[in-house]
Amino acid sequence: MRIFDYFRNTKKETASIAKERLQIIVAHERSQRNQPDYLPKLQQELLAVIRKYVEIEQDDIDVQIDKNGDCSVLELNITLPG
Amino acid sequence: MAKIIVVTSGKGGVGKTTSSAAISSGLAMRGKKTAVIDFDIGLRNLDLIMNCERRVVYDFVNVINGEATLRQALIKDKRCPNLFILPASQTRDKDALSQEGVEKVLLELADDGFEFIICDSPAGIEHGAFMALYFADAAIVVANPEVSSVRDSDRILGILQSKSRAAEQGKTVEEMLLLTRYNPERVAKGEMLGVEDVEEILATKLLGVIPESETVLKASNQGTPVIHDEDSPAGQAYADAVARLLGEEVEHRFIAVEQKGLFSRLFRRSA
Numbered sequence: 196m197r198i199f200d201y202f203r204n205t206k207k208e209t210a211s212i213a214k215e216r217l218q219i220i221v222a223h224e225r226s227q228r229n230q231p232d233y234l235p236k237l238q239q240e241l242l243a244v245i246r247k248y249v250e251i252e253q254d255d256i257d258v259q260i261d262k263n264g265d266c267s268v269l270e271l272n273i274t275l276p277g
Numbered sequence: 278m279a280k281i282i283v284v285t286s287g288k289g290g291v292g293k294t295t296s297s298a299a300i301s302s303g304l305a306m307r308g309k310k311t312a313v314i315d316f317d318i319g320l321r322n323l324d325l326i327m328n329c330e331r332r333v334v335y336d337f338v339n340v341i342n343g344e345a346t347l348r349q350a351l352i353k354d355k356r357c358p359n360l361f362i363l364p365a366s367q368t369r370d371k372d373a374l375s376q377e378g379v380e381k382v383l384l385e386l387a388d389d390g391f392e393f394i395i396c397d398s399p400a401g402i403e404h405g406a407f408m409a410l411y412f413a414d415a416a417i418v419v420a421n422p423e424v425s426s427v428r429d430s431d432r433i434l435g436i437l438q439s440k441s442r443a444a445e446q447g448k449t450v451e452e453m454l455l456l457t458r459y460n461p462e463r464v465a466k467g468e469m470l471g472v473e474d475v476e477e478i479l480a481t482k483l484l485g486v487i488p489e490s491e492t493v494l495k496a497s498n499q500g501t502p503v504i505h506d507e508d509s510p511a512g513q514a515y516a517d518a519v520a521r522l523l524g525e526e527v528e529h530r531f532i533a534v535e536q537k538g539l540f541s542r543l544f545r546r547s548a
Contacts, residue, residue, distance in 0.1 A: 208467025213424050214474045221431045221478055228435045 230260055241271070249275055279387035281394045282522075283413040285437075287429030289400030291421045292457040295493060296515070297397035298326045298502040300417070303519030305360035306504070309392045312351065314363040314382075316409035317399035318374060321365035327354065328500025329362055338366035341378030347385050356505065361391075371405040379408050402436060411442055415451035417484060421458045422470040430454075431479055453484035455518060460489045461534045472532055485518030487511050488531040 238258045245251055257272040284297045294315075301313035314337060315323035324330040329352045335345035340363070347363075354360035363382070366373060386394050398409035410416060416437050420430040437450045444450065456475055463469035476483055487493075492509035496502060504519070506512040510531050517527045 210464070210467045210470050210474070213470050214478070217424055217427050217470075217478050220428060224428075224431065225435070229439070 226259075229262070234258060234260065245273060251275065279383075279391050279394050280415065281383060281396065281413050282415045282417060283396040283398055283410040283437075284417045284419060285398040285406065285410055285433050286400065286419040286426065287402060287406075287433040288421075288426045291419050291426050292455075292487070292493075293400070293419050294323050294326050294397055295497065295503065296417065296419050296455055296457065296487075297323060297395050299504040299512075299515040300519055300522070301360060301393070301395040302327075302354070302357055302502040303504045303516055304393050304395075304522070305354065305357035307519060307523060308359065309523075310359045310390055311357075311393040311395065312361045312363060312386050312391045313395040313397060314409075315365035315397050316374070316405050317397065318365050318369055318371040318405055319367065320399065321367050323362065323397050324352075324364045325500060326497055327362055327502060329354070329364075330500075333364045336364045336366040337382070338369045338373045340382055341373065341375060347382060347389075356501075371399075371403065374405060374408045376408065376411065380412060383412055402433065406433075407436075407440065410437055410450075411440070413437070413441060413450055414443065415453065417453050417455050418479075418481065419455045419457055420475060420479070422456060422460075422464070422472075422475055424470075427470070427475055427478055434479065434481065452481045453522075454479060454481040455484045455487065457487040458489045459486045459531070461532060465534050472529075483529070484521055485514055486529055486532055487514045487518075 238256060241258065242251070242253065242256050245256070251273065255274040259270045261268045261270060284293050284300070286293050297313055301311050304311040313323065315321050317323075318338065321336075324333055332352050335350035337350070339345040340347050340350045351361040351363055354362060383394060396409040396413065399405040418430045418433060420426045434452060437452065438444050441450050454476065456472060459472070460469055464471045472483065472486055488510045490509055490511035492506050493503050493511050496506060503509060503512045504515040514531050517530060520527045
């Protein structure tokens with residue numbers, strides 16, 4: 196009996212995998228939730244402008260708006276190649 | 278003043294209509310004048326669960342369009358004298374629910390002395406679901422202990438706090454979590470998310486945990502809301518949830534694995 200228990204405990208329970216996955220996706224979706232509607236389009240247009248000069252991928256650009264009290268900060272992160 | 282409560286979930290098939298039927302019946306059994314409205318235009322089912330499908334003459338959209346009075350459309354429940362059902366329209370499309378029309382019906386119900394108005398939301402996040410939650414004072418978010426349901430619940434909570442009328446007025450909608458189809462044995466084995474896990478992820482007050490039970494299907498087969506089955510754990514769990522809704526402190530049951538008695542333990546192999 197003990198030896199079976201040992202094997203069972205070494206394998207991760209599926210419920211804890213579910214919990215971890217949910218915590219990650221829910222946190223990600225919450226961070227996007229209060230973003231203004233124009234953000235995806237802004238991201239697309241910024242991408243187009245930068246691509247005139249440097250070849251970057253869609254994933255290389257990250258646009259976020261953070262609210263701090265009564266002012267908002269537009270945060271722009273672009274990873275350039277090489 | 279009427280309290281408007283939306284029963285919502287985002288995901289379909291988690292038990293919104295079953296819960297709407299049980300909770301509205303429970304409130305009426307506790308002496309509260311209650312109306313339950315089916316917002317699932319085109320796919321009405323609350324009438325079947327409440328066993329009044331053959332008594333539907335006029336529906337929600339008829340009332341909104343002025344083709345019938347609210348009094349004509351409301352169906353009086355055969356079991357609870359304080360309970361009235363407003364069925365969804367089966368023929369129209371969901372856009373037939375105008376915001377002004379829904380507001381007019383809710384105001385008229387409140388004027389008629391209804392204490393609770395339960396809005397049974399359709400699945401999804403489209404117009405019907407939006408109309409069901411827009412005027413809500415409180416929301417019962419129904420979830421199953423399963424990844425897609427929990428994620429959709431979080432999404433619907435976000436919509437409640439940003440798109441509802443209360444949110445537009447700078448107020449918050451009271452949120453309550455109702456976890457259904459819960460199986461304590463599977464939770465103990467690590468095969469199913471536990472109550473604490475879901476509570477932690479959604480950060481929402483727990484209204485109740487409804488154990489997975491055969492009696493729920495039996496109840497819907499017969500059109501008797503499961504809360505009327507007082508011997509069933511699911512029925513008892515709904516009754517507890519209704520008591521909490523009325524502000525009573527009731528301890529949560531059916532969360533832990535039930536300790537089997539000596540008799541069933543002795544005979545478990547033959548069972």
